[in-house]
Amino acid sequence: MVKHNKPVGYWKRNKPFEYRKAGETVKEQLQEIYAKLDIRPATYEYGERVLDGLRERFAAIDRTAEYNQAKVLEAMRRERVSASHFAATTGYGYNDEGRDTLERVYADVFHTEAALVRPQITCGTHALTVALSANLLPGDELLSPVGVPYDTLEEVIGIRESPCSLKEYGVSYRQADLTPEGAFDYDAIRAAIGPKTKLITIQRSKGYAVRPSFSVAQIGELISFCRSVKPDVKIMVDNCYDEFVETVEPSDMGADMVVGSLIKNPGGGLAPIGGYICGTAECVSRCAYRLSAPGLGQEVGANLGLMPALYQGFFLAPTVTAGALKGAIFAASLYEPLGFPCVPKAAETRHDIIQAVTLGSPEAMSAFCMGIQSAAPVDSYVMPVPGEMPGYDAPVIMAAGAFVQGSSIELSADGPVRPPYAVYFQGGLTWYHAKTGILLSLQKMLDANLTKLP
């Protein structure tokens, strides 16, 4: 008979085993466990001092999360979500109650007539491509009033030549750049809206660009302006990284479609794949025909057993997003006093979960990413090194050790290794994990003599 009462290997590897000291405080235990994670007491203490100044802002984030949690719960109650909705379907996926109910839950939360939420949407770029190509026909024009869109969309639109781009199908593109201050250039936008303008795409988050991310209120103003120039124009918002950051979404401001990825905020870290498009019944049904086939639309598409992850992930998304937001603010508040410029600045209001930190040298980028990587629950022992990536003109360094590959709602950092040597930091499934990752990034910077504590 085999006895399994002692994890023998553990005792051998960790000799001598230390019993807890009597009367030890949680704070001492924290310092001890952080030391095991290679974060020294001085670094931890600096973090605590920074945190003391963030209590009010964290409380405000908690209130937003509380509201959004109730909003999701209310939608799940209204749609009478039940265990039967978690059943897997295969094949065509006809009469998939779980899938259809999830789509109604999304529509309720985004206050839209309809929603398409599918594992068959492979990523954010795919969701945006479906939304654009379903609602633009040959001869139509697409307009971006917020400058150049996210890198991957350049090929979708045909700004960079690519097979099957919208351009190849006869859809033209125009762009109105932001003002040098990063504001909407209303004159340029008015001039750019013409008889062919069919759809306007608004990217809320800055992506890899150096411009501010927009609040839902600002997006609302832009939507009203565009409609005042052309009342029947369709408006799509790229909502990647922005869901649940505020208590309202762009669909509350009249956007016809709001689009995003399930391996970012709304998947709550649990969705292993997927994308969503919430919007008017007219736009969303066209998206469904584009995604599957004309005549089939929303009625096909098996859920492949992913419903528990998609429901539960959406349920957790408000608190996961809140944790990521706290992490972004903590990172900026930690690094800014050390002389590293941050976008957004530590004190600025947030409209997405991305934090850019300008580190000023390739060595500092490596050290920062090394810290994030070694704080990962998966692949913590791996060393990130810069590598060539399609679509980028400089090597890119990436740190991520995620349960879902490539998921950027999980703790991650990346950036092109070129001046000004900025890393884009985001995610963290829990605030505590984000905190650990950021402290460890700073520890690696300190260890390499790239910065000093104040």
Ligand SMILES: *Cc1c(COP(=O)(O)O)cnc(C)c1O
């Ligand atoms: C991530 C992102 C996308 C593309 O999403 P993928 O899932 O990487 O294809 C598009 N727009 C913005 C603003 C994003 O942040």
